[in-house]
Amino acid sequence: MTIESLIQNLKNKDVKQADLDLINRAYLTAEQAHRGQKRFSGEDYIIHPLKTADFLTRLNFIDAPTIAAALLHDTVEDTGLPLEKIEKDFGPEVAFLINGITKLGKIKYQGVERRVENLRKMFLAMAEDIRVILIKLADRHHNMQTLDFVRKEKQKRIALETLEIYTPIAYRLGMGELKGQLEDLAFPYAYPDEHRWLMTNIKEKYQQRQEYLKKVVPMLERELKKENINAEGINLRAKHYYSLYQKLLRHEMNLEKIYDLAALRIVVSNIDQCYGALGVVHKLWRPLPDKIKDYIALPKPNGYQSIHTTVFCLDDKITEFQIRTKQMHEIAENGIAAHWAYSEAGKPDEGARLDEKKFGWVQQLREWQAEVSGTEEFLESLKIDFFKNRIFVLTPKGDVIDLPQDATPVDFAYHIHSEIGEQCAGAKVNGKIVPLNTPLQNSDIVEILIQKNKKPSEGWLDFIKTTYAKNKVKKHFQKKLHSFADRTVKNQTPQKAEIRIVSSDRVGLLKDISSILSSQNINIITLNTDSTDNPYPDIFITISAKDKLNINRLVLKLKEVKGVAEVGCKLL
Template sequence: MLRQYELVERVLGYDPDADEAALNRAYVYTVQKHGSQKRASGDPYFSHPIEVAGLMTDLQLDQETIMTALLHDTVEDTLVTIEDIEANFGKEVARLVDGVTKLSKIETMPENERAAENLRKFLLAMSEDIRVLLVKLADRLHNMRTLHFIKKPEKRQRIARETMDIYAPLAERVGMYEYMREMQALAFEQLEPEAYATITHRLEALRGEDSSEVDAIALKIKQVLAEAGLSVEVTGREKHPYSIWQKMSERHVSFEQVTDIMAFRVITETVADCYAAMGVLHTTWQFLPGKFKDYISTPKTNGYRSLHTSLMYENSMRVEVQVRTREMHDRNEFGLAAHWAYKQHDKADGQVGWLRDLIEIVDASHDAEELLEHTRLAIYQDRIFAFTPKGALFQLPKGATAVDFAFAVHTDLGLATVGVKINGRHMPLRTQLNNGDVIEIIKGGDAGPQLSWLGFVVTGKARAAIRRAVRLKEREEVAEIGSKLFDQIAARVPAKIGKKAIRVAVERLDMEEPDDLMFAIGAGKISDREVMEALVPGCTSEFDEEEEWSSRDRQISIRGLTPGVGFELAECCHPVPGDRIVGLRRKGERVIVHTIDCLELADGVDSDWLDLNWGKRSHGAVGRFAITIYDRPGTLAEMAGVFAQHKINVTSLTQTHFDLPFATYEIDAEVNDVAHLSRILSALRASDAVAQADRI
């Protein structure tokens, strides 16, 4: 653990103007407040925030970040408040500590929700100040270094999985490769202990056979480049166990078949030297086609810049080589953290495009599961590069389509997309893009995203925006039906209903907007009686509970049952009075009434079959309709008008398919009998809005 003077000296070493007194106060404060608390390792708890602060000094971050690292657990784990932090250390440190603290207090959530909520808070906090991310990544790295002290294996596995799924990819996306590699290695040891032990043992055996091979290859590369007049620094290393495991899994090969276990890094003085060095390497040794990557001219999303290649060294040994300048190397290893050290006060410059996309995904996601899906899509995946007609460059994951590109340019462009030209040719929207494609998106005035797009888009941003737009469209259509049904309900109350009465009714029903009420009516989530009572309290008291109005007046009796035996109408076929019916009876259960042609009867071979009939006065049951309408303005309202004309109460409405120019709905509605249902079908089929109408 760093002593107080050691930590302060580190900061003053790269920032002579730092406030030494403030740093000392923060150190003493965290030691005092954590007091006698212990970690799982038995060490004093305050050793953890001090070590996190030490990691921040390695990145040469500003004093506010160092103080935040020292104080980041005080609010969560002691009696200290954010107000205390602000009073003692100022507004900026308090804001940063609050940002880190927001990422905690989620331990009582189910696992997936916990991970998703952690990610949601993480991204929102990052959007305010990237230093929150840097502290949190250092916090997670130090916790991973001491993970083996936790006794419960299931807890170690959960933390390791969360690190592998969320924190290591985020470290990669901000370019902090050293953090990423160490997190992956530590998590891999917990998640796949047998594989980790096997690969580690094999690597040790290889070192024993020829411990000098890495150094020998590095020296040879340096000599070849020196002979060409290039002054370079060359280092070599074995790939870490998780990287080797990834290659074994992806290629389905054994350890012995992984040929590129060694990787070398060439550090040059200038960008021109990078390309010159690569030329020398490619003329000295055979390079593998398809393995040359130029991340200098087209950097990765996180700002990573380097040249990559794979060479066939002597004895057919394959080695990876990366070539970069010293400045590129520093920024590549520590990404945004290094960038912050170069340019501390230009905060906006650190807020990269992919981070803005992730924040947009947070806003668009419907629930925790959906958020996790979208953000993981955004964090992972290799990239391709495509251009707008004006030459703007966009990076996308491999497999991305024209629709993904449109949403990458702007969400509004994605929502208005109707067609695309790729390299000047009209192509289907589902066409996968290749490196260097020029994409021209064609917009439509009244266009909207299609549900079918979810079958081929690959970016989290596109999926989140499409789902949100489709949900909003469905809600608008259901609310439109609800508005028609509301007019019928309002006509039955003993008063004239105006806008003020509707606003008051919305408040009585604990809703926000009149649209919420119309949606609830259209979706069958609220009864007519509840709406009437909200509009005019007491107006339904004159109605008998069992004979409220004709559309709700159900009087069902079944002949052929033993007196006292209960029954229910089957959900699969929705029998209504007038249908030919049979009953299925299993021992100890109610009789289930089906139509004679119901396909579910085939599953009733172990049941008693009863020949049943409707009672003479039976009327009123739920019929189910499948209705396909033309997708154009007003058609949904016209369909609702048909139900209204026949005084039908719609109890539920669900969109089942949406494929331009048609939309198909499954609708449950209360009907009197078969004849009534047939009249409704005839009226629907006669409507210009309806393409097809059938009973389910």
Template sequence: MMRQYELVDRVRRYNPHTNEDLLNRAYVFAMKAHGSQKRASGDPYFSHPLEVAAILTEFKVDDATIAAAMLHDTIEDTTVTREDVDKAFGEEIGGLVDGLTKLGKLDFVTRHAQQAENFRKLLLAIADDARVLLVKLADRLHNMRTLQFMPETKRARIAEDTLDIYAPLAGRMGMQSMRNELEDLAFRSLMPDAYELIVSRLEGMKAKNGAIIARIAAELTDQFARRGIKVEVKGRQKQPYSIWRKMERRSIAFEQLSDIYGFRILVDTVADCYAAVGVAHTTWPSVPGRFKDYISTPKQNDYRSIHTTVIGPGSQRVELQIRTHEMHEVAEYGIAAHAIYKDAGTSADAPVVSESRAYRGLRQTIEALASDDSEKFLEHTKLELFHDQVFCFTPKGRLIALPRGATAIDFAYAVHTDVGNSAVGAKINGRIAPLISELHNGDEVLISRAEGGSPPAAWDSVVVTGRARAAIRRATREAAKAQFGGLGRQIVERAFERAGKKFAEAKLKAALPRLARASIDDVFIGVGRGEIFSTDVVRAVFPNFKEERKAGPAVPLNESGWFGLPKAADLVFRVPGESDAAEALPLRGIDFDTPVRFAPKGGAVPGERIVGIRAPEGIVIYPIHSPALVDYNDHPELWLDVRWDLEDAPNLLYSTQIVVTLLNEPGALGVIATTIGEYGANIDAISSSASGADFRRFVIDLQVRDIQHLNAVLSELRGKSVVNKVERASG
């Protein structure tokens, strides 16, 4: 535990005129008040307020704030009263300590109501004196640093409150260093696996690129020095939580992040900032759309800097943040940087404070909302302060809180699951808009509904909330059951008919144990989804049933791309274009004397569930996942039960099509072609198109042995750093 003189020495380093007597008295008072109390870690309780005070010395706060930090838990956790603190230290420090004290055990209906009222009290105290916020954030930071000693049941709640309230509040006040540490500590607690993965990737990247980073920093310094601009170059690494949040928000891989490393260029004057931009842009090519001037237009939290990205040494993208030393101090310490001590002749209790725009805005917001009841106050304050969330309204004024990037679909599911499932359109602020429209703070959203509707499965990739995604998947599963159940019944009835057996539900019900299904409907759904073959259902009811298969002759592919087929109960096709000695390619379940072809693009391959669809020209074979089958949902009479027979199947390659989105850089396509070749697959044809400035989209006609072979190729491609996305084409 820190000694009394060590704390005083820390304060004296930045404030030679510190009131040592005040600090010593606060130290002794708090230590006696907490007495033998222990923390969850087993340390003396007084070690906590002492560490909070030590954290605040990093922000160079005044003596009253340091004293309040040491005393901040005395009223709440000991027998000390507000009057005791006022008597010993005066009303100024007493007011700070009281502002940091939670409400007593009043008759709250819910914990949420108690939390809201405590939060209201805290913010009102912050509005009266910004130093309350500084102590509270330091208090939360030390609690997060020692979170491992808390009971596991409390850790998640404390970490979530940190991410939801305290880290955004630090960011709103411009205290970026405080915000970064709060976010990363909470992230490590809530998602330890993700945290460790990102940290390990960062360490690997640092080991790999350390020399390049040092070279870039040296060349930056040299270029500015040649132009007569005195600069200090500092490397910057993006924080793990910021990396994870960006990956989640943009659905991109770690390798696709271009701003993990950057450089801060610190200069003496504002004029030097703009001169430095000129040097950077005339020395290296700038990246279009990556220039932001927060000096002429500061952020709401007083952040001022110029951001630009150039193609720097070694053709590396280099992000530069150019600012003065004073701007850098404000960027790191926020409102704490506005308390500046004169070198001499000034009492330690009289800092020269210039009210920051960030704090002034916070205070005005809190004062404007002060008349609301506690829970509305909490909601409205979040609306104003925490820009990582979007707050929208129903036409009746109900407030809906959503993550940033949420769509009207997310809004509909937040209102009610039935509203989301039946949503067909939206009006945003009175104007018709697509359901996939991204929402912004203050939007009023009206959802148009069609009763009995079902959400498209594609919505799953559009929404950002877990509630919407879960509801969409649930509804999609139910719709699939309805679709495949009807299809499965027809397939089973036809299978019995082909076998010369009479179908009866009573007999099928008796055979359920042999099919490992709980109900007849489960059997039909299993057959429709390809999980159970129809002939297996027949065998379950009639164990002595034996299926006979007949092989048809090899048939050539005609000009229209169709196989000409003889009539047979079960047909075995030969590969078109092969000689009579070619191995047979088995397809079973076709009993019509009609031509057959495979659907384009997605192309079925052995091992996956396939379906035959009657068409005017013949029968088209689709993989069961093909989106084209949706067009036949209302025409079950066109569906045929077709499947591969992989017994003694020939060792041949079959055509399918995949879509790969690659980074637009030299050698990327070569990596893909090499990977496909190494896995024994073959590229039959390829076409490409632009997909934004940084990516190209390739459509590849691929030949593989079977579905396992295809999945292995896709899995290996997804692991390549140049690949943004890979998927099968939709047939």
């Protein structure tokens, strides 16, 4: 990889000469700053920023300040080049991007606390300017390609952080191809035994599937041509290895149950031809009724659009087809980078802020992370609101609402508006009244029944899933407690009580409980635990508090502790 080849690639994409000059100057500065430095592979260090910049151009993310920042991204941290010098030579935009990358630092898998803080930084950077994260993802992609040269003891750590931090972010940004590549690069280092097993068992299956699909393509091409459908491409899509392994875990490790081991992807000119091609496929081969998914009408939350259908193909072999337009294909592969390329207005005036409709979840993450203080609470919320599978349900007017898997009508209500959530009295799903704790399914039509004077129920906290809804319900009861406090008589004599806590036994539980007691200014008189081997031991605490209100607050706080199943209170 050379600067000449990078510049030529950019010229082929009609990049302006002024932008090419900026990128070339950035390279010369980076080359001088990194001169004499070597990578673990033994190659000159400058190859790494060149590869990072080249990867962005291959995503069609052709933004001169971003490419320049990619070339310079390690100079401040690794060579001591002052940020002020970069701003003077390349302008505030390039300096802003490099400062964002430098603040992210080297993400390391060093305990939960470190991981949480790095994730917080990633979300803040995403909400502020998505280009920082795109450079970081491109940087990680090249680092994974050269992971074999890193010390053995570091390889697994780097591979795991790639799977647990970088690939979920790539997926949520709609960058499906990058996600798959990062996973496959990390797989053999993170889970070497599982990777060897898969490669041993899958090679022959892949070859057989490819030979089979080669027989299908000519038949399909003839029928599409008869219907005047312009197929710009009919290509074989092989499933990424790590994604395949994850799917096998859900299917008893039985390869015969994986119908999309290798599928056919049909790329056509427009949306009408997508549905026309679907008709041709179903005319040729009988579809499986429950295996037709229209992601054009109902896009995935990350912007993915396609029609998926699974049919009994030649010799009744079950085969998956994906049908999409060229633009849908580029967005499916490159996500936010492709959205940038297809933006009618081009680059936004103030940084690369995310499309609120398609990527509003990033701003939501930024808002709720400021409210979630504890490490365990942050990670638990993250699993639900970010890493967990998503569903999309519909309002009665047909608007698509993106929620985490297992979300309930109450989560839906709060997503629409906090007032709708607070006044939620019931719900209809697909025209039928259902309990408020009913898990919603993909494509459900949800209608919320409201009452003006209705207030949230504390019991909702037992089943609602989203952090936003939980925080709103908790705030309601906190306000209620404060209101009660204003009406109570001050300077009452101390109130004693016995608190009974039923919880799962875990390391750090008593420490968490003690911290809450201390934060509430509660005095502990006695503390006893169940001495049996019960996995859910009882904890009995005799306390002295300022008043009953103080005790009520304590009970609510204790119910939020991880592992606590029940909290009882008896005044003494």
